[in-house]
Amino acid sequence: MIAFLLLGLAAFFGLFLLYPLCLMLGGTFFVEHSVGVNAAGKAITAHVFSLEYYRLVFENPFLQQCMINSLIIAIGTTLGCLILALPLAQLFLKYRFPGKAALGSLILVPLILPPFVGALGLKQLFSRFGSVNLLLEQLGIVNLHHPPDWFGSGGFFGIIVMLILHLYPIMFLSVQAAMANVDPSLKDAARNLGASGWRIFRTVTLPLSMPGIFAGTALVFVSAFTDLGVPLMFEFQTTIPSQIFYFVSQPGSPTGLVLVVLMLLLVGVVFALTRLFGQGDYAMMGRSATTTVEEPLRGFTAILVPVLIGGLILLSAIPHLGVILQSFSGKWFMTVLPEQWTTGAYRDILDFPLTVSSIRNSLLYSSASCVLDIVLGLTIAWLLSRANFFGKSLLDSISMLPLALPGLVLAFAYLSAFSIGPFLSIKWLTPRSDPTLLLVIAYTVHRLPYMVRAACAGFQQTAVTLEEASINLGASRLMTFRKITSPLIAANLAAGIILAFSFAMLDVSNGMILAQEEPRYPMTKAIFALMGRITPNAPSIACAMGVLAMILLGISLYASSRMMGKSMGRLFKV
Amino acid sequence: MKISLQGIKKSFGDTAVVKDVSLEIPCGEMFFLLGPSGCGKTTLLRMLSGLIDVDEGEISFGERRINDVPANQRNCALVFQNYAIWPHLTVFENVAYGLRVRKIAEPELRQRVMEVLEQVRMSSHATRKPTTLSGGQQQRVALARAIVVQPDLLLFDEPLSNLDARLRLEMREEIQRLHELHPITSVYVTHDQEEALSLADRIAVMQGGVIEQIGTPFELYNKPENPFVASFMGEVNFFSVKNSAIGKKLVEQTSLPARGLIGFRPERVSICTEGGISAKVEHATYLGSKNKLSLKTETGEAVAAWTQDFFPAGATIQIRIASSHLLHYPDKESP
Numbered sequence: 001m002i003a004f005l006l007l008g009l010a011a012f013f014g015l016f017l018l019y020p021l022c023l024m025l026g027g028t029f030f031v032e033h034s035v036g037v038n039a040a041g042k043a044i045t046a047h048v049f050s051l052e053y054y055r056l057v058f059e060n061p062f063l064q065q066c067m068i069n070s071l072i073i074a075i076g077t078t079l080g081c082l083i084l085a086l087p088l089a090q091l092f093l094k095y096r097f098p099g100k101a102a103l104g105s106l107i108l109v110p111l112i113l114p115p116f117v118g119a120l121g122l123k124q125l126f127s128r129f130g131s132v133n134l135l136l137e138q139l140g141i142v143n144l145h146h147p148p149d150w151f152g153s154g155g156f157f158g159i160i161v162m163l164i165l166h167l168y169p170i171m172f173l174s175v176q177a178a179m180a181n182v183d184p185s186l187k188d189a190a191r192n193l194g195a196s197g198w199r200i201f202r203t204v205t206l207p208l209s210m211p212g213i214f215a216g217t218a219l220v221f222v223s224a225f226t227d228l229g230v231p232l233m234f235e236f237q238t239t240i241p242s243q244i245f246y247f248v249s250q251p252g253s254p255t256g257l258v259l260v261v262l263m264l265l266l267v268g269v270v271f272a273l274t275r276l277f278g279q280g281d282y283a284m285m286g287r288s289a290t291t292t293v294e295e296p297l298r299g300f301t302a303i304l305v306p307v308l309i310g311g312l313i314l315l316s317a318i319p320h321l322g323v324i325l326q327s328f329s330g331k332w333f334m335t336v337l338p339e340q341w342t343t344g345a346y347r348d349i350l351d352f353p354l355t356v357s358s359i360r361n362s363l364l365y366s367s368a369s370c371v372l373d374i375v376l377g378l379t380i381a382w383l384l385s386r387a388n389f390f391g392k393s394l395l396d397s398i399s400m401l402p403l404a405l406p407g408l409v410l411a412f413a414y415l416s417a418f419s420i421g422p423f424l425s426i427k428w429l430t431p432r433s434d435p436t437l438l439l440v441i442a443y444t445v446h447r448l449p450y451m452v453r454a455a456c457a458g459f460q461q462t463a464v465t466l467e468e469a470s471i472n473l474g475a476s477r478l479m480t481f482r483k484i485t486s487p488l489i490a491a492n493l494a495a496g497i498i499l500a501f502s503f504a505m506l507d508v509s510n511g512m513i514l515a516q517e518e519p520r521y522p523m524t525k526a527i528f529a530l531m532g533r534i535t536p537n538a539p540s541i542a543c544a545m546g547v548l549a550m551i552l553l554g555i556s557l558y559a560s561s562r563m564m565g566k567s568m569g570r571l572f573k574v
Numbered sequence: 575m576k577i578s579l580q581g582i583k584k585s586f587g588d589t590a591v592v593k594d595v596s597l598e599i600p601c602g603e604m605f606f607l608l609g610p611s612g613c614g615k616t617t618l619l620r621m622l623s624g625l626i627d628v629d630e631g632e633i634s635f636g637e638r639r640i641n642d643v644p645a646n647q648r649n650c651a652l653v654f655q656n657y658a659i660w661p662h663l664t665v666f667e668n669v670a671y672g673l674r675v676r677k678i679a680e681p682e683l684r685q686r687v688m689e690v691l692e693q694v695r696m697s698s699h700a701t702r703k704p705t706t707l708s709g710g711q712q713q714r715v716a717l718a719r720a721i722v723v724q725p726d727l728l729l730f731d732e733p734l735s736n737l738d739a740r741l742r743l744e745m746r747e748e749i750q751r752l753h754e755l756h757p758i759t760s761v762y763v764t765h766d767q768e769e770a771l772s773l774a775d776r777i778a779v780m781q782g783g784v785i786e787q788i789g790t791p792f793e794l795y796n797k798p799e800n801p802f803v804a805s806f807m808g809e810v811n812f813f814s815v816k817n818s819a820i821g822k823k824l825v826e827q828t829s830l831p832a833r834g835l836i837g838f839r840p841e842r843v844s845i846c847t848e849g850g851i852s853a854k855v856e857h858a859t860y861l862g863s864k865n866k867l868s869l870k871t872e873t874g875e876a877v878a879a880w881t882q883d884f885f886p887a888g889a890t891i892q893i894r895i896a897s898s899h900l901l902h903y904p905d906k907e908s909p
Contacts (some may be wrong), residue, residue, distance in 0.1 A: 465658035468625050471645045472652045473672035473723060483671075487662045 002387050005379055006395075012376070013398050016441050020410070020417035021264075027416065028053050028257045053254045057262070063243065063255075067262075070225055070240040073160055077224035078217055080164035084312070085171035085216070090201070091305060093179050096294040099306045107309065108169045110316040114506045114553065115166040116229030116524070117546035120531065120539075121322025122162055123234065131322075135336045155234030163224045165316040170223070171216040178212020179205060210277070218274040222267050226406035229508035232528060241509075244408055248415060248513050260412045264405070271404045320550065327543035345537060345544035355545060357519050358526030365436065365522055366504035369443035373500045374493065376444065377451030384452070385459035403449045407509030410445060414438050415513055435514040439522070442510040447500035454496030458489025494559075502556040506549055523549060575636045575726040575759050576601050577622070582631035584617055591617045593783040595631075599776075602757040606770040609780035610806070615763045618780075619729055622761060624648045635726055650727035651720035655735055657712040659704040665691070665715050666700040672723035690722040693755060694748070710741045714748070721756055730762040734769065746772060767807050771795065779803045801835060801908075804901055811877050812837035814907060819873040820851060828897045834904035840866075842899040843879035850892035853877060855885045869893070 030047040038044050057063050091097075092104060125131045137143070182205055190200045206213075228241040236242060240259055247256025297305055327345050329338030349355045380399050384392065402410070418429050418438060431438050462485060470480040486493075511522040521529060523545060530542035577599040584592040592614040599605045607615040620626045622633065624645030633640055640648055651672070659668055666687055673683045691697040694714040704712055713733060720728060733749075734742045750773060753760060764770055770777050771791040778788045779802075787799045798804035801812060813821035815836050824836050841864070853869035856876075865884045869877040869891075877893070885891055 463656060463658065465654045465656055466660055468623075468645075469652065469654060469658040469660070469719075470671065471625070472623055472650070473719070474646050474649070474675040475671075476646055479675070484660055488660075 002383065002389050005383060006389065006391075009376070009380065009383075009395065016414075016445060017398070017401065017410075020413035023417045024257055024413040025261060028254055028261050053258045054262075057255060057258045062238070063259070066238045066240050066243050069156070069238050073156075073163065073231075073239065074221050074225035076160045077163040077167060078221045080160065081168040081171040081220045082213075082217065084164070084168045085175045088172050088309070088312075089176040089179050090205075091309070092176055094295060095305065096296045097302050097305045099310075103306060103309050103313070106313050107172060109313065110166050111169045113166065113317070113320045113550055114229070114508075114524075114546070115162055115227065116233045116508055117323050117527070117543075117549060118166060118319030119158070119162050119230045119233035120527075120543060120546060121319040121324075121326065122158055123322075124326050125318065125322040126158065131336045138336065155231075155236045158234050159230050159236060159239075162230050162319060163227060165319065167220045167223055168316070171220050174212045174216025174219065175209065178209035178215075181212070182208045214274045214277055218270050222270055222404075222406065225266065226263060226408055226509075228408055228512060229524070232508075232512070233531070241408055244412060245512060248412070256412065257416060260409050264409050267404055267406060267409075323543045323546045323550075326540055327547045329540055345540035348537065348541050349544055349548070352541060354518060354521065354526050354529065355541060358521045358523045358545075359548075361515075361520060362505050362523040365439050365443060366501050368436075368440045369447070369504050370497050370501050372440060372444040373447055373451045374497060376448055377455050377496060378493070380448075380452050381455030381459055385456050386464070399452050400449050402445050402447075405446070407442075407446060407507060408513070410442055411510040411513035414442060431514045432516055435516065435520055439510060439514050442514060443500075443504040443507060446507070446510070447503055450499050450503075451496040454492045454499075455489060458492035459485075461492075462488045498556040498559055502553045506553055577605075577727060577759055577761070578632075578634045579618075579622075580632040580634075582618065582621065582633065583629045584614075584621060584626070585629055591783055592621070595780075595783075595785055597778065597785070597788070599759060599761065601759055603775045604753055604760045604762065604773060606774040606777040607761065607763045607780060608765065608767060608770045608777050608806070610765055613780040614783040615765075615780050616731060619652075619731055619761060619763045622727065623650055623652050623729055625652075648727075649723070649725050650729055651723055651725035652729040652731060653713075653716050653720050653733045655732040657709070657716045657736075659707075659712050659715050659719075661703070661705050663704075664700065665696060665702050665704060665707070668704065668715055669719045669722055672719065676723065686722055687718075690718045693721075693752065694718045709737055710745060713737065713745060717749070717752060721752065721758070724756075725758060728758045728760040730760065730764075732764050733762075735764070735766070742769075749773060771807075779806060781806075798901065801837070801901075801903055801906055804837065808839060809878060810837050810839050810901065813875065818875055820871060820875050820877070823851060824895065824900060825902075828900065828902075830900075830902050831904050834902065835906045835908070836903075837901045838895045838899055839901075840878040840880045842895050843877070843881065843893050844895070845881060845883065846892050846894045848892060850894040851877075852890060852892055855887050855889045855891065858885060858887050860884060 029049055029051070031050040031052045088107070092100070123130065127133075186208065187200050187204055190204050195203065226241060228245055231237075231239045231242045232245065237246070240263055244256055244259050244263070247253055247259065250256065296302070325338060328341050328343065349359070380395065383389070384396055384399075415431055419432060429437060466488065467480050467484055470484045471477070475483065505522075506524060507522075508524050511525045512528070515521050515525055518529070527542045527545050527549075530538045530545070577597075579595055579597040582592055582595045583590070595614075595618060597605075607618060609615050617626065621628050624640070624643065628641055635648070635650075660671075663671070669687045669691060670683055673686060678686070688697055688700070691700055694717055696711065696714050696718060699707065699711065699715075704715065707715065716733070730749075734745050737745060746769060753773075762770075762773065771794075774791055776788060776790055777794050779786045779794060781802055787794060787803045789797075794803060795807045798807060801810075804810045805812075812835055813824070815821040815825050815833055821836050822832075824838075825832050830836070851871055853871045855867055856870050857868040859866040864880045864882065867879045867881060867885060869879055871877060879893060
């Protein structure tokens with residue numbers, strides 16, 4: 001039974017994870033060289049190991065600029081997130097202030113707002129002739145002949161700002177969880193020895209919460225570096241993800257492959273560094289029973305702190321407010337606010353063939369990937385938590401591998417692996433003819449770690465003795481699973497399913513790369529396609545789709561957090 | 575049902591946990607497996623339940639060899655240490671589970687479940703979810719769930735170790751009462767010798783995967799076959815016959831061979847006015863029903879004694895131990 005399951009999993013991971021990745025890696029290291037001439041005068045070629053392709057990429061000044069830009073975007077975003085998250089986490093940990101609980105959940109809101117949709121709104125509000133400049137012009141501050149460029153150099157700062165606004169909650173969750181884990185008695189000991197608040201933070205809290213901070217930093221850095229949607233929305237070409245997307249249309253070109261491999265390498269290095277530096281083994285110390293006592297804030301600060309936090313939350317929602325405005329606007333050109341209001345865009349969603357098919361596609365891809373995720377996730381989680389076999393840690397690592405795999409990388413690997421050779425004749429496996437299966441599998445593989453984690457947590461919370469008690473009373477394994485195990489892990493599974501579903505609905509990279517024909521587009525790619533249309537109300541329809549997407553993600557994340565009944569932070573850990 | 579184990583062996587990896595255990599448990603007996611943690615008692619119990627396989631040897635229920643019978647077809651009900659009450663089912667459904675598996679018709683099922691809930695005094699909680707119950711109440715439900723299926727064998731895996739001292743006494747009586755009501759052959763695992771002494775028909779004391787001694791509570795306490803059993807069943811003073819003055823003196827008053835280990839339990843120490851062993855009270859603890867004395871003899875040897883009369887620290891007393899209460903192991907040099 002176990003051997004059978006393992007064989008199935010090995011085949012799945014082999015074909016849809018290791019094979020495409022290895023093929024992609026190989027493709028970048030082996031260069032076709034002419035090694036002679038045959039009798040008919042044709043060149044004989046052979047694949048020779050070479051770093052030629054890498055040299056070409058590194059010597060290309062344009063690609064150099066792309067790398068520098070992407071690094072700056074990632075570093076800038078990470079620093080921005082740290083600057084926001086560290087004080088926020090301290091405030092939430094140490095003090096009690098009015099509205100704390102509400103602000104604590106609201107602060108997570110940006111997470112549920114898809115960043116590329118936000119970019120759309122940000123553009124509407126802050127572009128050269130956007131609402132903000134027009135408002136300032138009316139106030140006599142700005143001259144529209146030389147409007148200030150808020151995004152700087154073609155949207156560069158816009159990208160960083162958008163990514164910070166989207167990603168700081170992840171950093172906040174990681175940092176807060178880490179700081180909350182620091183034994184309060186350690187801080188008390190420092191205070192008892194005469195250390196002041198700032199000194200305690202610097203010498204005790206910060207070093208002890210380093211593992212969590214590293215984890216958050218790595219996650220934000222990688223997300224920012226590999227994000228495709230935001231630069232695309234800003235039409236900013238000189239980043240690595242934009243270039244990778246550009247090379248999708250040239251599947252033979254090794255340059256795209258090299259860029260993907262470099263990206264993978266960087267992500268690998270970042271996560272390896274996190275592992276190396278981020279794992280202080282402080283767990284061996286017994287934790288005292290004391291808990292952190294929250295001090296109430298008094299007087300002026302009691303008002304200032306919630307106002308500041310509320311302001312930050314509002315700020316991070318501004319892009320999406322722009323999207324909502326646009327989606328209801330009839331005519332919005334060179335005015336601060338739309339001139340006409342209408343719900344026409346929402347009606348148009350139902351009339352447009354592209355939007356209708358994309359919604360249908362997204363629902364199909366997402367629900368199919370959910371089903372596959374449940375089957376695989378449950379199987380793997382069961383094997384990991386209830387069975388004993390050789391290679392258990394290998395299975396664990398492989399099923400967690402997609403966490404470190406940017407969407408862009410896997411999608412690109414699929415595209416290059418399944419568009420050639422033997423697969424061309426298999427219609428449903430070739431992205432160009434029918435991307436459905438590959439998209440479903442790409443979504444599945446990406447969300448598999450979350451599903452495995454959720455199911456494993458369920459299995460761990462369910463004491464083995466509960467299952468043994470059932471067997472002992474005469475129930476079969478199947479009946480035990482049906483009557484005892486599955487009801488007990490149902491909540492965890494549901495949470496995993498909802499997460500998998502909503503992330504699949506709003507995934508950008510896989511859809512952008514693998515869905516190549518309009519009737520196959522998922523919602524996200526349809527939004528991008530609509531933005532490029534000249535039809536006057538296309539942007540409004542795109543925004544309406546974006547609003548739809550936000551509502552969907554919001555509902556499902558809320559539901560999953562209710563069902564998990566635990567801090568959402570756990571789901572976003574590396 | 576009669577249970578028999580023949581030459582049972584079990585290893586986990588390289589560690590032999592159960593080494594060649596053979597047992598016969600007659601029908602209706604309350605049989606105890608007693609020993610320190612890691613002695614293999616729980617492993618033995620789980621092999622009986624079928625939750626783990628036997629490496630070597632044979633287990634029979636009645637005349638039937640059940641080595642290869644899967645755990646869910648053995649009809650032996652296990653009462654778990656952590657209760658293992660299913661949190662998503664009501665008390666009634668928890669107890670009814672085994673009957674539903676056995677496809678008992680609804681009216682009979684309802685009647686049997688309520689009857690057994692009555693017996694464990696939980697019938698008023700039938701519709702409650704177990705999460706609202708206390709530890710003692712959960713253990714009652716677990717007992718009811720095990721008894722209701724009328725198993726051939728009842729297994730107890732340290733069922734009282736998660737309860738506080740007062741509840742433990744209460745549940746001990748509960749189990750005794752239920753066993754009289756349902757005289758099902760039972761195997762009970764514990765490390766608490768008091769629990770074993772008070773409940774068992776017979777006890778097997780285990781250590782390092784082997785059975786040291788099988789007997790009634792009286793035999794194990796008063797006639798332990800080796801120093802390990804003696805000290806596991808209760809406090810005991812041991813002296814080397816060769817190297818200790820008390821040891822020599824104790825052996826002299828009997829016809830026992832002058833070698834090995836000799837000892838006695840602290841409550842067997844009696845006070846005399848002359849001719850005894852002279853000892854000074856080092857510490858005295860007053861416990862109400864008895865006094866615990868730490869004595870030091872003239873030759874500097876420590877003796878623990880429980881006496882009815884109180885002697886303050888510093889007092890010098892004479893003690894003696896009747897020959898019939900001496901424990902002598904001629905082939906052992908140290909406990």
